Amino acid sequence: MSAPRKPGSPPYRAATGVLALGAGLLLFLPLAGLDRFFLDILTVGFLLAAFAGSWDIVGGLAGQVSLGHALFFGIATYACALLTSLAGWPFPAAAAAALLLCAGAGAAVGALAARLTGPFVALFTLALGELAHEAVLGQTFFSPRGGYSWGGEGGIPVALPWRDLSPWASYYGALAFLLLSTGLMLRIARSERGLFWAAISGSELTARASGVDVSRYKTEAFLIGGLLAGAAGVGFAAHVGRATAADLSLELSFQAATFAAIGGRGTVAGPVAAALLLHVLFQGSGLGPAARVLLYASALLLVLRFFPSGIAGTLRERARARRMGGGGTP
């Protein structure tokens, strides 16, 4: 699951080229006359893609399959909502506090999950996510001003410093965030830390016998993944202007895991691209939620039939097999 170590290697150059091409296309796409509806779909798609990438740090690179990753996304949106609407904080301060909270939550979840392996990590994170989801779903109260009903399914509004932000500004802000966060995640994946994560994902026992402090690196994976998921949550709160229970839902966590399985676990770019493409395709088609779930499931089955390690993962394996066949040259 590791990326190639050599930045100058052909797969690295090819991946960088594809990413640069995709970024260039997205940069000029709004000039093609996209309406507000499609700009909104793409903006949410960018944030969802960054969230899928953050799942891949934990579940793909480090191999700690999490089914409660939405916890960090939801902590960020609710922190923004509560701190701005109830405590009266300015949005930038609330966003910074939300990120700190997510990093702390990531470290805490990681420290607890570090003692677990395999399906127990998935069950533990699933339980935490559902606990938080049920907690926010069951809490309703009256707003301090106006006496509106807040909480529950309707969520809590985020007090933003702007009114009616231009869809272009949202689009480019979210795109910049996606490019920056993906670049950062790819850099981490190709670092020493990424290599240790790949080792832990392959065999914890051998990693320990090779001198890797497994608990520390597992905790760091949750911390970094949680922080980046929280950053996507802050972006979502800023775009939508509301935190709802859906931000903590199991469906969101499953979606991230599905995007990773389709794109290729542990490749970062694969889950990011899969999330963006599938979200835009299915959301833009105007289908209802039930039909979209069916389409996601069908896409997953179809991809896993022909690309068992996800699209990017299988392509990388095939490229490596070709290099082996060519005499084992890099």
Add this chain to the structure above:
Amino acid sequence: MNELLRAEGIEKSFGATRVLRGITLSVGRGERVGLLGPNGAGKTMLANILSGLTPPDRGRILFDGREITRMPMDARFRAGLARTFQIPGPYPSLTVLDSVRVAMLAGRPGRSAERGGERLEEDLEAVLVRTGLFGQRYWPAAKLSQGCLRRLEFARAISCRPRLILLDEIFSALSVKDEGDLSGLLRSLHGEDGISFLLISHNPLILEQMCDRVVAIEDGRVAWEGKPADLPEVLPWAAGHGHAS
């Protein structure tokens, strides 16, 4: 001979089953010690305890004069106490090169010059050449044969220049050629690098050829200790009959 590793009164039980009953053994600097015993004697459990994978119920372990009884496995590796496993557990998606790189980077803590670019690459190449894996350096570990997996275990274990390696049944399920190559590698690591070994096996013939001293355990106790050549006369089960399968 100076003691490098000393285990005193090691005991381990699982419920009512006593696996190790107060084992004491030592390995000197540059010494090759064989640990012999029939299946189920507690050899691998002792290796797990010595390497930090499993904590003992009682007893203490000293490495280079320092107590390491509660030290985790990864820290023991960094301190120079490496081990190989009876069943290798490779990182399926990492190449051979990156698998060894993991151990080399993790085994050299801090930011010493040895972890830097070219020096590390040179050391990596040297380890791969020595273990006969250079030609397969870009192969995923999942594609390796059993013999190459054992070599990879070796490469991983020697990558941080250990002072002692615990070798658990390294010659099992190998071809004659691989067995010969690994024996040669072991001799060179001992002769040229002065690395000590605790070679665990249920086969006395291997220990006779490879070790300076043999400790035989049975039912979780040290049953005999001495020169390998004397083994067959002392312990009938170690003469290659019955248990040496």
